[in-house]
Amino acid sequence: MKGLRLYKKEKLCSTVAVEQLFMRGSDTTGALDYPLRAVWRPNPRRSSDAAVAFLITVPKKRLRHAVDRVSMRRRIREAYRLQRHIYPLPAGTRIDLAFVYVADRLMPYSAVYTAVGKLLARVQASLIPADDDE
Numbered sequence: 001m002k003g004l005r006l007y008k009k010e011k012l013c014s015t016v017a018v019e020q021l022f023m024r025g026s027d028t029t030g031a032l033d034y035p036l037r038a039v040w041r042p043n044p045r046r047s048s049d050a051a052v053a054f055l056i057t058v059p060k061k062r063l064r065h066a067v068d069r070v071s072m073r074r075r076i077r078e079a080y081r082l083q084r085h086i087y088p089l090p091a092g093t094r095i096d097l098a099f100v101y102v103a104d105r106l107m108p109y110s111a112v113y114t115a116v117g118k119l120l121a122r123v124q125a126s127l128i129p130a131d132d133d134e
Helices: 015-022 066-083 109-127
Strands: 029-033 036-042 052-057 095-101
Touching: 015 036, 015 095, 029 109, 036 109, 052 066, 066 095, 066 109, 095 109
Parallel strands: 052 095
Antiparallel strands: 029 036, 036 095
């Protein structure tokens, strides 16, 4: 089994890619599973060889204290790190993925863990083509 470490190449750092990810009317797909919202889009032009480049955003409007925002970012990152290998993507697929925190208060890790799992399952299901011949 591959290590569970998160590498720099898996972070979505490009401002152009982030703008395209949140641009209205583009080929982005989204899903909500409280307390998180996920937004993703295929990005075959990305130079990184990682299948998924992700970012986590916790708005200051939702959690006013920096300590709380950092805590939620860490919880989301840990839940993603532990579950990303459970939902493999088709070979050669490259996507940009964003997790947006939508709750107004700190949520327990168990709620974040289940939400990340459900969102990753939705991402995987949207990228795997369905068999139409049966």
